[in-house]
Amino acid sequence: MSVEGDVLERALDTLDDVIYIYDETERLVYWNQRLNELYDLSDEELSGMAATEFFRPADRPTVEAAIDEIRETGETVVEAVSPTVEGPVRFELTGRRLTDDDGEVLGFAGIGRDVTERSEQAGQLSQQNERLAEFADLLAHDIRNPLSVASGHLALAREGSEGSLDAIESAHDRIDRIITDIRLATREGTLATDIRPTDVGAVAREAWEYVDTDDGVFDGPDDLRLDADADRLLRLFENLFRNAMEHGRSDDGTVTVRLDATPEGFAVEDDGPGIDPAVRGRIFDPSVSDTAGGTGFGLHIVHTIATAHGWDVAVTDAAGGGARFEFTV
Template sequence: MTEDVLLRQSVNVLDDVFYVYDERGELVFWNDRLEELFDLTADQLAGMTPMEFFLEADRPAVERAVEAIFETGEIVVEARANTTEGTILFELSGHRLTDDEGSIVGFCGVGRDVTERREQSVKLTAQNDRLSEFATILTHDLRNPLAVAYGDLEQYRSDGDEERLDLLGDSLDRIGRIIDDVFVIARDGRSVTDAEAVDLAAVARDAWDMVDTAAATLDARATVVVDGDASRLQRLFENLFRNSVEHAGPSVTITVTETETGFAVEDDGPGIDATDRGAIFDPGFSSSTDGTGFGLYIVETIAEAHGWSVAITESATGGARFEFTILPGDDDLDLVSG
């Protein structure tokens, strides 16, 4: 077996991409993994530059990395590419190659799929952030009702006024609601891993039946089917419906409709003050004296657990409009003609 054959067989057993570029930055040697991932022939691959493999947004970083290899000798950079196995985030290494006289003749390296590792890192960061939020909620938002409860208890002990017991009960009820909401956030904030096809209009109607909607009206006209967790999405709608009824009045009309990028829930009430929109999803934020301030925070948490984003805007009638965007690159959205 010749050295060339031995070398090729050795690099072809790698799960990673192996590549060699010449001093002009043109591809001259690679393993079979590169051909498999990009579905290109040897003739098509020969002479390609590193930038040509990656998404346009990541090409400048790859180009700078190539320049750095020739200047510093080694470099590591991350870049995304569309492959036969989907969009992959690669960790790319580069090592400068020189001849016996020290002249640069090119560089070699390995492209490793780190997509899953990065996703796990993002999830871990999100979980740590959530734990920090829980600590803030439990130390800040519980402190005030606890202080009020202790004050009412001491006052009752002092003068025996039984009205203080009613006020004490109100504070304990509020503490209980906060604890319930924190539990929901902890449970429903986890990434959705057991998604199934969900008819949003059907889930919205189920949520409507669970909320005290008084004389309000639901217009669930959306014909959107998404991949999601039905129970969590029902809770998302329940919180939105309660928010509309509480803030827009008992006769509000709430509409669930599809958009080009997802769906929206809007009402015909007075809307949300522009000065409050930046804080509307913050934990503990509430314009109501008896609310916990976690209803819309839970909505955002459930949306993010699905990989979606939510934004507050204004409906055509001036009411509140919550727009849910299923992020580009996901195949979760199926707009079904009604």
């Protein structure tokens, strides 16, 4: 080997990337030292290996397709995971067809670059973006309750009705609290809770005032106390009540919502038609709704808040046939 060739080989052996050359039969004929290090194999063991042998079974079809692409187009770029002595590595693999002066194919050459960290960061960023999108949807969903109340009382105020301005101010305060709550959740990645002894019945009655209940009826105990985060519990009840208003009306258009104390915690039920069995198993999933135009976020929020408290929530049939949500505290 010439001096220049020796220097070039030494230079390639210093790289963190893997350099490889395959012949026309797609067998390994040249590589740099990095390949030996990654697989703890000697030159004799590496010589003649097929490209697919370096990768996990699930990714071998991808590698085979990449080799086919080199044959057809002359080049390729793909990603595949390989089990190395340093642990699983995700490689970005490039390939270029090699030909002689007459155009005869001699094989292909390429570079394998470790993109494991980049891939993990991309996955984390994707998860963060999904979470931010979910929080944005939850925010848009939750402010509908107080915004609807404020709009209704604004209309009354224009007609000179007394007391409606206080209701509008209260609704705006509620919107501000929801926005603050979502901002905290966005930064922390989850809902934090400030658990204190709480009058659950009073929180439920306050939530009822924030929901457009029309001629609905609320029935709840005067004394039901639990350790809970009052602000989160308020959002939980708002979403349960709005769900009952949107989906739980009986044939005559009315709905009665009842809050009950149970030995395990509490339950909220309505006297409407109940929940379609086809969606009951997925009722707490985002974007699952049993009515046209429903977003499904309301019950997802209920489940999220219950989980943040460490509670379990289950849906079943009420005694009168409506929906019943049981919370185990």
